[in-house]
Amino acid sequence: MIQSKQSIKALLKSWETERLITPLDRHFALELAEFHRQQLDQHNESHNELFLLICALLSHQLSQQHTCLPIEQISLNNPMNEQEPQCRITCSHDELMTLLSQFSAIGVPQDSVPQNSLQESSSTPLVLDQGSLYLQRYYQFETQVADKLRYLAQDEVQGLPTATQETLNILFPHNLPKNAATESPVYDWQKIATATAFTKRLAVITGGPGTGKTTTVTKLLFLMTQKADLTIKLVAPTGKAAARLSESIKASKVRLKSELAPFADKIDINSLSRVPEEASTLHRLLGVIPNSPQFRHHKDNPLRLDLLVVDEASMVDLPMMHKLLSALPSHARLILLGDQDQLASVEAGAVLADICAGLKADKSQSEKWQMRYSAAYAQRLSQLTGHDLSGFISASPGIGDSLCMLMHSHRFKGDAGIGQLAGAVNNSDKSRIMEVWQSGYDELHWIEHQKTSTGNAGLEQLLTQSVSHYSAYLEMAKDPQSDPLDIIECYNEFRILCAMRAGEYGVDGINQGVKDALKQAKLISPEHEFYPGRPVIIQSNDYNLGLFNGDIGLILPDSAHQQATGAVPRLMAHFIQADGSILKVLPARLPSHDTCFAMTVHKSQGSEFSKVAMVLPLWPSQAQKQLLTKELVYTAITRAKHQFTCLGSQTVFEQASLQATKRSSGLARRLWN
Numbered sequence: 001m002i003q004s005k006q007s008i009k010a011l012l013k014s015w016e017t018e019r020l021i022t023p024l025d026r027h028f029a030l031e032l033a034e035f036h037r038q039q040l041d042q043h044n045e046s047h048n049e050l051f052l053l054i055c056a057l058l059s060h061q062l063s064q065q066h067t068c069l070p071i072e073q074i075s076l077n078n079p080m081n082e083q084e085p086q087c088r089i090t091c092s093h094d095e096l097m098t099l100l101s102q103f104s105a106i107g108v109p110q111d112s113v114p115q116n117s118l119q120e121s122s123s124t125p126l127v128l129d130q131g132s133l134y135l136q137r138y139y140q141f142e143t144q145v146a147d148k149l150r151y152l153a154q155d156e157v158q159g160l161p162t163a164t165q166e167t168l169n170i171l172f173p174h175n176l177p178k179n180a181a182t183e184s185p186v187y188d189w190q191k192i193a194t195a196t197a198f199t200k201r202l203a204v205i206t207g208g209p210g211t212g213k214t215t216t217v218t219k220l221l222f223l224m225t226q227k228a229d230l231t232i233k234l235v236a237p238t239g240k241a242a243a244r245l246s247e248s249i250k251a252s253k254v255r256l257k258s259e260l261a262p263f264a265d266k267i268d269i270n271s272l273s274r275v276p277e278e279a280s281t282l283h284r285l286l287g288v289i290p291n292s293p294q295f296r297h298h299k300d301n302p303l304r305l306d307l308l309v310v311d312e313a314s315m316v317d318l319p320m321m322h323k324l325l326s327a328l329p330s331h332a333r334l335i336l337l338g339d340q341d342q343l344a345s346v347e348a349g350a351v352l353a354d355i356c357a358g359l360k361a362d363k364s365q366s367e368k369w370q371m372r373y374s375a376a377y378a379q380r381l382s383q384l385t386g387h388d389l390s391g392f393i394s395a396s397p398g399i400g401d402s403l404c405m406l407m408h409s410h411r412f413k414g415d416a417g418i419g420q421l422a423g424a425v426n427n428s429d430k431s432r433i434m435e436v437w438q439s440g441y442d443e444l445h446w447i448e449h450q451k452t453s454t455g456n457a458g459l460e461q462l463l464t465q466s467v468s469h470y471s472a473y474l475e476m477a478k479d480p481q482s483d484p485l486d487i488i489e490c491y492n493e494f495r496i497l498c499a500m501r502a503g504e505y506g507v508d509g510i511n512q513g514v515k516d517a518l519k520q521a522k523l524i525s526p527e528h529e530f531y532p533g534r535p536v537i538i539q540s541n542d543y544n545l546g547l548f549n550g551d552i553g554l555i556l557p558d559s560a561h562q563q564a565t566g567a568v569p570r571l572m573a574h575f576i577q578a579d580g581s582i583l584k585v586l587p588a589r590l591p592s593h594d595t596c597f598a599m600t601v602h603k604s605q606g607s608e609f610s611k612v613a614m615v616l617p618l619w620p621s622q623a624q625k626q627l628l629t630k631e632l633v634y635t636a637i638t639r640a641k642h643q644f645t646c647l648g649s650q651t652v653f654e655q656a657s658l659q660a661t662k663r664s665s666g667l668a669r670r671l672w673n
């Protein structure tokens with residue numbers, strides 16, 4: 001069954017030494033194998049060896065953020081993808097599947113138990129379902145999340161007052177013309193999304209940056225608050241994203257108020273004040289219990305709300321989505337907002353991408369996405385919105401009735417370079433990517449790595465530009481009269497985003513380079529750990545202080561304290577909070593943190609900057625290459641509003657743009673089949 005020069009136990013040790021697997025992977029496998037050995041009726045060494053290997057592969061897969069191990073994907077001749085394979089599995093994938101289903105530690109779901117199977121799934125540490133092996137816990141997360149989403153997607157609010165339809169028409173007044181070039185009708189997907197979220201218990205509104213997700217949800221909340229007194233909560237995965245959601249909703253309400261002014265005799269504009277603005281983090285909503293992975297709110301103590309809006313849903317991982325859905329009260333509505341093309345969550349799963357997977361059009365379609373409505377719901381939506389949706393009816397709609405895809409960016413107008421580059425990368429369109437770079441757009445700047453024995457002129461150029469970008473806020477910080485809010489806003493104009501943490505071109509190296517360059521330019525004096533102008537990014541949650549992983553602040557003299565006491569100004573870390581106020585924290589009390597002239601693309605999700613510089617490694621290692629995906633590049637580009645610079649090499653940029661993230665999961669199948 002297995003051919004190996006050494007025992008699998010010894011092999012796992014050598015894989016750990018070579019860092020192919022983590023110590024956790026090895027221990028996990030050994031513990032489970034021990035369990036298996038104790039459970040097995042007859043001791044079968046070859047079975048034990050195989051089981052040990054499979055457990056290590058599963059754990060390795062989970063640490064790569066997959067939620068399961070598809071058996072078909074195991075490379076039988078080289079299971080760990082080594083340069084020189086140290087072992088091979090000698091049976092076929094089918095034989096392997098049959099064998100695994102007979103192991104006492106591996107259960108199978110009751111409704112798909114093969115005749116010769118010994119186990120049901122609920123009592124075993126592992127589960128084999130539809131050709132994929134799961135850890136029991138992840139299997140429960142995935143199946144329960146799928147069940148709950150399907151249940152919510154089916155539920156429909158019947159009947160709709162005529163007044164509501166009239167309000168919908170006022171909110172979306174345009175009778176869109178036919179597309180002149182194609183003669184095909186132009187749909188107001190924001191209107192369709194609003195009608196969907198009004199009539200469905202679950203609505204998933206996705207789209208790239210500036211496609212109007214917040215505008216749409218603000219109009220929806222206005223519509224909802226016209227008639228009923230609802231408890232509505234707004235949340236996002238991080239503090240930064242929550243603060244941005246609050247800001248966007250506030251701005252959107254201001255715009256809506258003036259748009260609706262001419263209709264004051266027809267609708268109650270004052271009910272806009274009932275649309276909430278304050279957003280919190282998911283963790284805060286669910287109620288963190290110190291030193292516990294559990295939350296205060298769960299299935300037996302559900303949240304007290306009628307409608308929950310979750311922004312930046314692409315950042316929500318599978319375990320978190322499970323906790324959230326479990327805590328949702330039975331009558332509540334759920335609206336998920338996000339960009340399905342962005343980087344998937346840092347932890348396991350790619351929930352939003354899986355939810356949207358069923359809308360991926362086949363290759364014959366000119367559009368990338370294709371709606372999938374049931375006939376009955378397409379008819380209902382058509383009546384509500386005045387758009388004929390019969391062309392999007394599907395015989396197998398899955399959860400399609402609850403999905404809305406906003407495709408037109410109102411931020412990146414027509415031929416704007418940032419939007420063009422983001423689109424080309426998102427489509428992995430190699431020739432278009434090069435075309436966009438060569439088109440001479442003002443907003444796009446390319447800096448080529450120019451490594452020689454004396455240094456890297458490309459990197460030097462980036463550091464010089466960074467000094468010039470950061471000098472404005474550092475000059476402001478020197479003036480005791482400057483308002484910390486203005487200084488932080490000025491700092492937020494520019495950010496360097498790195499693909500990875502470690503190394504010369506990672507966050508660590510670039511932060512050091514910028515710090516040295518700023519010191520040389522006499523803009524900072526970093527003699528001590530905390531110096532005026534040092535930006536810090538928080539690495540863990542501290543609920544007592546109200547600081548969360550990813551929060552970014554500036555070390556600045558506390559001028560208010562100086563004015564009040566006349567004392568020498570002390571340094572404090574200043575953070576902008578969701579309500580726009582400043583939180584000041586003594587630097588010594590900060591939870592774990594790093595300097596933040598540069599940050600990872602991952603941590604930048606949910607943020608936007610006027611100017612962004614992305615740094616790609618020069619000669620990425622094999623492990624680094626796996627991290628360089630089109631989702632990473634797309635996320636970095638779309639953080640920029642006005643200028644995007646890339647320090648890299650053409651080959652690495654292209655390779656990254658052509659490589660899509662793959663997360664093994666059965667969620668999409670459960671939602672759409």
Ligand SMILES: Nc1ncnc2c1ncn2[C@@H]1O[C@H](COP(=O)(O)OP(=O)(O)OP(=O)(O)O)[C@@H](O)[C@H]1O
Nearest residue numbers: 190208209210211212213214215216248255410411
């Ligand atoms: N239908 C529309 N017509 C014209 N402008 C619009 C429309 N919808 C949104 N906008 C404008 O586009 C900009 C972005 O809208 P909005 O913030 O709602 O998008 P978003 O998808 O939430 O963006 P983000 O990705 O940043 O969260 C805003 O300035 C908004 O006023």
